[in-house]
Ligand SMILES: NC(=O)c1ccc[n+]([C@@H]2O[C@H](COP(=O)([O-])OP(=O)(O)OC[C@H]3O[C@@H](n4cnc5c(N)ncnc54)[C@H](O)[C@@H]3O)[C@@H](O)[C@H]2O)c1
């Protein structure tokens with residue numbers, strides 16, 4: 001699949017962009033540790049050249065915190081198109097400014113910054129509205145253009161389908177258009193409170209804002225990974241009356257019940273999720289949010305078979321559960337990643353019930369990051385550290401992929417430290433080694 005996608009992309013040629021994708025190394029040949037993809041379930045920590053300023057708007061960041069995301073598991077399983085051997089992964093990172101290009105005046109060496117997971121130009125029609133993931137000028141993937149009619153912004157470390165930019169599971173990262181794609185972090189905000197602005201916090205917030213969750217709503221959330229756990233909390237912040245989370249992993253269900261005080265459904269026990277939800281909320285949900293990873297994990301034999309036979313890339317099971325349990329004129333939102341085509345989507349329910357069905361898109365971090373930092377994190381109105389279960393060193397990154405994939409040791413969200421990370425903030429997990437996690 002990867003080879004075919006790369007051949008097709010090669011034949012179509014790159015879309016013109018305003019940015020250089022591959023970075024220049026430093027003249028002295030210095031290297032850094034980075035996590036690279038080599039094949040399905042084959043990722044390795046390698047020595048890669050340390051990036052230097054390549055375009056005049058670049059900022060080089062020395063990483064003080066990075067992590068792994070549920071989205072990385074789609075890459076790990078080779079389910080996102082156009083991965084190439086040696087691609088450096090990772091799209092959530094923060095650090096200290098190490099070098100600035102000649103056009104950069106907003107940042108100086110030593111400033112603490114967090115990156116948005118997307119690379120935006122700051123000038124196009126979408127960027128002007130801060131819809132940074134929809135930037136028109138940073139993703140050269142003609143394959144994505146051919147499949148969707150348009151292209152997303154470039155994304156750090158997320159395959160050549162999103163531009164082929166080296167990512168942030170590394171000791172250094174080159175950030176193109178650094179003034180646009182970095183947010184200054186005050187010294188008073190520790191790493192564990194700032195890192196997740198990159199993606200998880202802004203993405204989960206976007207799912208709630210985009211679907212219009214409001215006071216008194218009953219909200220269903222499919223998937224209780226970091227995105228679902230945070231979405232549940234944001235829904236409560238926005239005044240939701242009830243939040244019901246659906247998953248099958250015991251630690252995650254318990255985590256949501258006890259740490260966030262929401263109701264849950266274990267779909268391994270209640271295999272008919274529609275029936276269970278209809279019992280719990282007879283009138284139907286106001287808002288249903290897909291925050292699982294279900295496109296990769298079909299539940300029924302029918303969809304397992306269709307996926308194996310490559311008759312569909314994605315499956316509609318969670319979407320159909322949402323369409324069946326949301327009330328008439330209710331809203332369904334998709335924040336979980338979907339990539340291609342799903343058979344048997346209940347379009348009749350969508351139409352007849354007058355449902356607002358929203359593709360939330362890759363979340364535009366830059367639309368929300370100042371609000372989340374200044375209105376929620378700094379005044380302690382939202383504590384993102386509730387979801388951090390582990391801290392590991394970057395050298396364990398390859399092992400972390402396998403352990404995170406198996407959801408070992410009750411893992412929800414991980415803080416990955418580098419040699420220059422400050423010590424853990426008070427109350428946050430101390431360093432552990434993946435080899436010592438329970439199996
Ligand atoms: N739109 C964006 O900008 C954006 C950004 C980040 C992540 N994502 C996507 O959001 C999703 C969640 O991310 P995460 O980091 O929380 O992932 P995760 O893999 O840690 O968690 C996903 C959870 O969904 C559960 N799940 C799987 N199938 C399910 C089903 N049929 N019903 C209910 N639950 C189900 C799993 O058991 C798991 O606990 C992923 O698909 C990820 O790719 C999207």
Ligand SMILES: [Zn+2]
Pocket residue numbers: 069070071072091092117199200
């Ligand atoms: Zn992510």
Ligand SMILES: [Zn+2]
Pocket residue numbers: 120121122123124125126127134135136137
């Ligand atoms: Zn743009």
